[in-house]
Amino acid sequence: MRKFNLLDGLVVPLDRANVDTDAIIPKQFLKSIKRSGFGPNAFDEWRYLDHGEPGMDNSKRQINPDFVLNQSRYQGAQVLLARENFGCGSSREHAPWALEDYGFQVVIAPSFADIFFNNCFKNGLLPIKLDASVVDELFKAVATNEGYKLKVDLERQVIATPDGKETAFEVDAFRKHCLLNGLDDIGLTLQHVDDIKAFEVKHRAAQPWLYA
Amino acid sequence: MNAKTLYDKLWDSHVVRQDADGTALIYIDRQLVHEVTSPQAFEGLKLAKRKPWRTASMLAVPDHNVPTTNRAAGIADPISRLQVETLDANCAEFGIVEFKMGDIRQGVVHVMGPEQGATLPGMTVVCGDSHTSTHGAFAALAHGIGTSEVEHVMATQCLVAKKSKAMLVKVDGVLGRGVSAKDVALAVIGKIGTAGGTGYAIEFAGSAIRGLSMEGRMTLCNMAIEAGARAGMVAADDTTIEYVKGRPFAPQGENWDKAVGYWETLHSDDGAKFDATVELDAAQIKPQVTWGTSPEMVTDINGHVPDPASAPDAVKRSDWERALQYMGLQANTPISEIKVDKVFIGSCTNGRIEDMREAAAVAKGKKVAANIKLAMVVPGSGLVKAQAEKEGLDKVFIEAGFEWRDPGCSMCLAMNDDRLESGERCASTSNRNFEGRQGQGSRTHLVSPAMAAAAAIAGHFVDVSKS
Numbered sequence: 001m002r003k004f005n006l007l008d009g010l011v012v013p014l015d016r017a018n019v020d021t022d023a024i025i026p027k028q029f030l031k032s033i034k035r036s037g038f039g040p041n042a043f044d045e046w047r048y049l050d051h052g053e054p055g056m057d058n059s060k061r062q063i064n065p066d067f068v069l070n071q072s073r074y075q076g077a078q079v080l081l082a083r084e085n086f087g088c089g090s091s092r093e094h095a096p097w098a099l100e101d102y103g104f105q106v107v108i109a110p111s112f113a114d115i116f117f118n119n120c121f122k123n124g125l126l127p128i129k130l131d132a133s134v135v136d137e138l139f140k141a142v143a144t145n146e147g148y149k150l151k152v153d154l155e156r157q158v159i160a161t162p163d164g165k166e167t168a169f170e171v172d173a174f175r176k177h178c179l180l181n182g183l184d185d186i187g188l189t190l191q192h193v194d195d196i197k198a199f200e201v202k203h204r205a206a207q208p209w210l211y212a
Numbered sequence: 213m214n215a216k217t218l219y220d221k222l223w224d225s226h227v228v229r230q231d232a233d234g235t236a237l238i239y240i241d242r243q244l245v246h247e248v249t250s251p252q253a254f255e256g257l258k259l260a261k262r263k264p265w266r267t268a269s270m271l272a273v274p275d276h277n278v279p280t281t282n283r284a285a286g287i288a289d290p291i292s293r294l295q296v297e298t299l300d301a302n303c304a305e306f307g308i309v310e311f312k313m314g315d316i317r318q319g320v321v322h323v324m325g326p327e328q329g330a331t332l333p334g335m336t337v338v339c340g341d342s343h344t345s346t347h348g349a350f351a352a353l354a355h356g357i358g359t360s361e362v363e364h365v366m367a368t369q370c371l372v373a374k375k376s377k378a379m380l381v382k383v384d385g386v387l388g389r390g391v392s393a394k395d396v397a398l399a400v401i402g403k404i405g406t407a408g409g410t411g412y413a414i415e416f417a418g419s420a421i422r423g424l425s426m427e428g429r430m431t432l433c434n435m436a437i438e439a440g441a442r443a444g445m446v447a448a449d450d451t452t453i454e455y456v457k458g459r460p461f462a463p464q465g466e467n468w469d470k471a472v473g474y475w476e477t478l479h480s481d482d483g484a485k486f487d488a489t490v491e492l493d494a495a496q497i498k499p500q501v502t503w504g505t506s507p508e509m510v511t512d513i514n515g516h517v518p519d520p521a522s523a524p525d526a527v528k529r530s531d532w533e534r535a536l537q538y539m540g541l542q543a544n545t546p547i548s549e550i551k552v553d554k555v556f557i558g559s560c561t562n563g564r565i566e567d568m569r570e571a572a573a574v575a576k577g578k579k580v581a582a583n584i585k586l587a588m589v590v591p592g593s594g595l596v597k598a599q600a601e602k603e604g605l606d607k608v609f610i611e612a613g614f615e616w617r618d619p620g621c622s623m624c625l626a627m628n629d630d631r632l633e634s635g636e637r638c639a640s641t642s643n644r645n646f647e648g649r650q651g652q653g654s655r656t657h658l659v660s661p662a663m664a665a666a667a668a669i670a671g672h673f674v675d676v677s678k679s
Contacts, residue, residue, distance in 0.1 A: 016530070017531055018407075018506050020644075022644070022646045023646065023648070026648055027625050027626060027649075028627065030248050030276075031277065031291040031294075032291070032295075033251035033252070033255075033294065033298050034252065035255075035359070045647065045648045045652055055291070083527060084407060084527070085406060085407040085440070088406055088506075090341070090625075090644075091341055091342040091358055092248075092249065092358075093249070093252075093359040093360060096358075111407055111410060112410075113410060114410055114411065114441075115342055115356055115437075115442060118357075118358065119358035119360065122358060122360035123360070172235070172374070173235075174231070174233065174235040174372070185360070185372050186260070186262070186367050189237060189368045189370055190367070190368060192229060195228050195237070196228055196368065196369060196370055199228040199239055206225075206474075207471070208470070209468075210332070210335070211268075212464075212467055
């Protein structure tokens with residue numbers, strides 16, 4: 001997994017609540033057996049006017065000029081600013097894969113759906129929860145300032161606006177450690193093989209039918 | 213000893229180790245696997261030269277991509293076919309039991325698992341699918357995980373997790389005529405919202421829940437995720453134990469007696485503390501119909517499409533406006549005046565035998581309305597299909613003008629060929645009415661099986677509690 005530490009990234013505002021994972025990456029792209037290449041189909045049904053299918057040349061498709069990601073001022077955005085309950089719906093990890101492949105490294109929202117939130121950390125994508133009022137202010141600032149960027153410092157757990165105003169954010173210590181160091185969980189968990197084996201012996205004695 | 217919730221008991225009995233900050237390794241008893249969210253996990257295992265920790269804990273089935281007609285011809289779409297073949301190859305390579313497309317036991321993963329007795333009370337159950345919450349109906353701790361976690365569980369038999377908060381959803385009283393578990397689920401979501409359960413594990417309790425069959429409890433827990441809760445659960449009781457008894461993967465002989473003794477303890481203790489409690493009166497719940505693009509956008513059959521002007525805040529107002537535009541609905545339209553084009557009865561929410569029976573009871577002796585382009589019934593598994601045919605339900609549906617299909621996820625998420633055309637409106641027994649869920653431009657109204665069948669007959673939504 002890619003390490004995450006500091007980012008000074010262009011912000012794109014996606015001003016709608018309850019953005020679900022079906023919207024982030026529609027189901028037809030879930031037929032892939034790979035974990036890369038989903039970026040061109042992130043938000044496919046909003047981003048393009050024609051119907052997308054796997055294997056299409058996306059550069060030849062009809063772009064929806066009204067969709068915020070397609071506006072020239074937001075090209076190259078690395079920070080996605082969103083509303084509440086972002087990432088609700090299905091557990092598809094293809095959603096964070098698509099956002100990461102598109103170029104996002106940070107998603108800021110007042111709240112996230114649990115499974116999506118968890119999946120982000122496995123893919124070098126940092127989801128940041130901020131108060132709805134702070135998010136509201138950011139939406140206003142992005143709208144009025146072209147080229148609006150945010151500095152994100154994971155080590156210090158702060159985001160900074162261009163005028164230097166800092167806002168702290170919470171992040172789970174274990175997840176922070178993994179992101180900062182680009183660690184994957186499996187290797188870490190396997191350091192506890194003895195604990196797992198000991199648990200299994202106890203569990204098998206208590207509920208032998210689970211192992212019959 | 214402190215009074216424990218059911219969730220406490222399930223969590224405590226699976227903690228392998230826990231750090232001071234609450235980050236824990238929890239042991240997983242059962243991992244269910246399907247073709248969509250597993251190929252990258254198997255690939256990761258192979259690249260790291262790792263082996264599954266315990267293949268006997270895994271059970272696989274293709275469901276999302278499978279066709280529901282003309283199975284003999286195989287899967288026409290080469291990309292879908294490759295995904296299913298990849299599952300077959302991975303299961304063969306690692307020695308994982310898989311019910312392939314031609315197997316009568318094949319079906320939607322969350323129908324198949326319980327049907328086989330592969331979901332047992334007291335278990336931790338995971339699957340790379342958010343509707344894994346279904347299995348909580350068995351007093352199991354069950355939730356959906358992403359593909360990285362699928363690989364993690366394969367490799368380590370554990371999951372890195374932090375304990376959620378506990379919410380009690382208590383539904384007391386008796387459900388009215390024509391009102392089912394699906395209506396309870398939608399009513400709960402309507403009350404707490406699609407993020408109302410975020411960060412919580414929900415326990416459904418109360419006399420109305422006790423009165424539900426296992427099929428009904430599965431429908432309810434299935435939709436816990438639509439309320440934002442990764443896990444939903446119901447305490448074990450005689451209904452649970454009776455359902456599990458004699459199923460292929462259920463314990464037998466001496467182990468059965470021992471298991472039952474343990475399962476009988478799987479309920480919240482008197483005085484157990486919940487972080488939040490929500491109460492509903494069963495008698496007040498009417499048949500539900502969603503009108504928008506989120507399951508929380510729901511009202512009952514006597515209701516109207518809401519006016520965005522009456523939304524509680526600006527964000528909701530613009531959500532409602534966008535939803536009405538997408539759904540092609542006018543504010544204040546009575547729900548019963550909404551005409552539908554297609555009807556879908558099936559899915560991990562409502563593809564079980566009881567759902568087939570409820571829909572058939574409505575359709576019996578009637579005909580699908582002229583304005584309905586397609587009414588389809590997709591049983592949740594080959595075994596549900598066989599049972600329904602034994603009861604003659606297939607004939608009831610076919611005579612009424614429904615199509616009787618082969619099992620799979622089908623038009624719940626439209627990954628196979630079963631989908632709506634842009635602008636088509638569907639009465640659907642599935643779980644999500646998101647934009648594009650049933651096909652680009654699709655318009656989904658979530659309802660119970662009885663309500664879906666009634667909409668097929670009338671051509672528009674009608675109140676099944678009055679028929």
